[in-house]
Amino acid sequence: MLNVSICIGSACHMKGSKAVIAKLRELVAENNVGDRVSLNGSFCTGNCQHAVCVTIGDTLYSLSPETTEEFFNNEIMSRI
Amino acid sequence: MVTNDKTTSDITKRVFREVAKLAWNGELEEKKDNLPEEIIPGPLPEFRCCIYREREIIRQRVRLARGICPTAHHDTTNIVQVIPAACDDCPLSSYTVTDNCHGCLGHACYNSCRFGAITIERDSHRQIRAHIDPNKCKECGMCAKACPYSAIVDLVRPCKKACPVGAITMDEYGVCQIDESKCIQCGHCIHACPFGAIGAKTFIVDVINMIRSGAKVYAMTAPAIEGQYGPDITEDSWRAALKEAGFADLIPVSLGGDLTAAAEADEWAEAFAKGESKTTSCCPAFVHMIRKHFPELSDRISTTVSPMCGVSRMLKEREPDCITVFIGPCQAKKSEILDTSIVDNVDYVLTFDEAHEMLAGKGIELKPTDVFTQQGSIFGKRFGNSAGVTAAVLQCMKEQGIDTSEIKVKVSNGAAECKTNLTLMKMGRLPEQFMEGMACQGGCIQGPAAQKSLAELTKDREALLARADKREVHENLRMQDADKVHMHRI
Numbered sequence: 001m002l003n004v005s006i007c008i009g010s011a012c013h014m015k016g017s018k019a020v021i022a023k024l025r026e027l028v029a030e031n032n033v034g035d036r037v038s039l040n041g042s043f044c045t046g047n048c049q050h051a052v053c054v055t056i057g058d059t060l061y062s063l064s065p066e067t068t069e070e071f072f073n074n075e076i077m078s079r080i
Numbered sequence: 081m082v083t084n085d086k087t088t089s090d091i092t093k094r095v096f097r098e099v100a101k102l103a104w105n106g107e108l109e110e111k112k113d114n115l116p117e118e119i120i121p122g123p124l125p126e127f128r129c130c131i132y133r134e135r136e137i138i139r140q141r142v143r144l145a146r147g148i149c150p151t152a153h154h155d156t157t158n159i160v161q162v163i164p165a166a167c168d169d170c171p172l173s174s175y176t177v178t179d180n181c182h183g184c185l186g187h188a189c190y191n192s193c194r195f196g197a198i199t200i201e202r203d204s205h206r207q208i209r210a211h212i213d214p215n216k217c218k219e220c221g222m223c224a225k226a227c228p229y230s231a232i233v234d235l236v237r238p239c240k241k242a243c244p245v246g247a248i249t250m251d252e253y254g255v256c257q258i259d260e261s262k263c264i265q266c267g268h269c270i271h272a273c274p275f276g277a278i279g280a281k282t283f284i285v286d287v288i289n290m291i292r293s294g295a296k297v298y299a300m301t302a303p304a305i306e307g308q309y310g311p312d313i314t315e316d317s318w319r320a321a322l323k324e325a326g327f328a329d330l331i332p333v334s335l336g337g338d339l340t341a342a343a344e345a346d347e348w349a350e351a352f353a354k355g356e357s358k359t360t361s362c363c364p365a366f367v368h369m370i371r372k373h374f375p376e377l378s379d380r381i382s383t384t385v386s387p388m389c390g391v392s393r394m395l396k397e398r399e400p401d402c403i404t405v406f407i408g409p410c411q412a413k414k415s416e417i418l419d420t421s422i423v424d425n426v427d428y429v430l431t432f433d434e435a436h437e438m439l440a441g442k443g444i445e446l447k448p449t450d451v452f453t454q455q456g457s458i459f460g461k462r463f464g465n466s467a468g469v470t471a472a473v474l475q476c477m478k479e480q481g482i483d484t485s486e487i488k489v490k491v492s493n494g495a496a497e498c499k500t501n502l503t504l505m506k507m508g509r510l511p512e513q514f515m516e517g518m519a520c521q522g523g524c525i526q527g528p529a530a531q532k533s534l535a536e537l538t539k540d541r542e543a544l545l546a547r548a549d550k551r552e553v554h555e556n557l558r559m560q561d562a563d564k565v566h567m568h569r570i
Contacts, residue, residue, distance in 0.1 A: 041420050044285075
């Protein structure tokens, strides 16, 4: 199971973390990979300048709702 | 309330208040590193070996209050966290012979031990005493029960004793550790530790930042709130204080209790017809217990969302961009919102203490008020009492003309009962078809952020609840224009 954590702290929230979560959830369902990808919210990690912060393992990615699909294809699909 | 942790909980509240004060003024990043010295001015220590350790504990508490792990090298997702600097590394041995041992001839302890762990020897003062070999002891407790002088005591750590799922262990230095694969976030260990060495991450700063950004932020208070702050502090008192702090309004989650009860009644009626068993889903610690410790029962969990989520969905249907903040007695609720599969759940969760100190950080106090508004039925208001969910669901069935005389529900009051009854359900030996589970004994009203013991709370709470009229659950949902909210997980 690939764990993907999306920060829901205030800075990420204001930059669209809920939209990123919704988009990722949609993409996971569309690609039928729900049994291999786990999406979780996380507390603020203190990297607010990179909002929206998404982490896979120890790697931090800086996303926006617009770049979410690209991230999903490049970083999630390639790992599963 | 007489508790183990009065002093440490006062310190924790002070930290919340100071962090909130800086956050309200937009000075947190700049001044947070000054807090340990401000709170522990010295020069003499008050509680610990030295002021430097006291200050380090404060520094770790400030991190938790900001929602991050107490130490940078231990960064995990758990809500409940050990504050390593505060842990006293208390003794590991469990059953211990005390000075009450008379060295009698009865040897009931020796005779009761089935593992050969007890020997009767002379100690260094040439007194005959029983001794327990910790390597042989299986911690069955038979010797302690057998001793006529009550000379054998169980010295298990208070945190470990409080944990209902065996998630607490210790590292090689004796510092408490939480096995996060087992932890159900119930928060019972937090108040069990007499050194205040366990705490929880908070969303205080996030909520303040949201309000400061100008977002429309709604507060939603748990049904358990009534009576916690005495007979004069009502939901309307909270509404006035929260609005003063910049919240748009307060919606009581007793209305969510009505929403959940109505949806769960439909679900139970369907399950009853099919002969399927179901458990409640509103206590997140209970849900974690099933998912982590009884995974084979996961499909029995009701798909109805919690009252908290119900009210948030209602608000977000009306105003999609609003921010919803739940204020309750619970730590596990914070983990419910990290579950991204639940759409439109609340954005942030605060405990009563966190919300209270967030207000105090802005100089706002809760005050009695003559205003009285009722937005939940009495059944929704009692959702936070053990057996309250069952009563509300059965009420909804009755309102729909369903005969409930054959519907049997096992009310599980507290984590220990939940565990026992889930074990029976797993073996197919629970006679009841339905099960209500609440991880805190007494229900949410005795959650980890409860302000009073059950005995102290009951009088004030009942006096406040007596003001509610006799409206029914469905009637209230129509009155609040809330009878169309989507109440299932997906």
